Amino acid sequence: MNTRDVSGIGMTSQRTRERLVQRLCDQGVQDLSVLEVMRNAPRHLFLDEAMAHRAYEDTALPIGYQQTLSQPLTVARMTEILLAAGPRKNVLEIGTGSGFQTYVLSRLVDQVFSVERIKPLLLKAKQRLRSLKVWNASCKHGDGMLGWADKGPYDGILVAAAGDTIPQALLDQLADGGRLVMPVGSEKQALHLVVREGGEFIHEVLESVYFVPLLPGAVR
């Protein structure tokens, strides 16, 4: 890693980070373990240099290929919703993007599996996670609408892109007692939580959000 390492921009922005965490608390994030990870996560390392100075603002930021690194509030909320019923062993993430959400999950669960459809984004995310010595996250190139069947079933699934419906393959890969969180809708989107209880899938609609679309197929 170059000069933008953890002791560079990261240290000098400690106060900015504290402000961000305070803002997350003010907006209702309550899980202390999630807040702690957000406090220490080097978000600037998941952005291109030109955007890094904005890393600790509570806003979504461009990562190229018309995609965005999600707003910190959204990352924190989705993570806390996923973990609300207790620790998760293995989590599937759809939409690796910058790898930031993958990083946050990797600090809180045993194993993360993440799928990204845009190959150059995936390669960059993998490189970042490797340089941060994240060894419990595996990322692959593919269509996340199909999930990652051979690593499942998962006790958590987090989808970081919005679809009109929840893909059946993802519901199929949810373990008994597992929780899935995903933005659903096109113009207006809301976070949906699905909890699997045996053969039953219990749906709940939570707050409104804004995400890039979940698109079929993988691109090189």
Ligand code: SAH
């Ligand atoms: N969690 C990411 C957010 C990335 S934005 C981060 O922290 O940076 C959503 C991502 O979902 C984009 O990178 C987009 O390419 C990806 N995506 C959209 N549809 C997908 C699909 N079917 N399979 C895998 N990834 C998909």
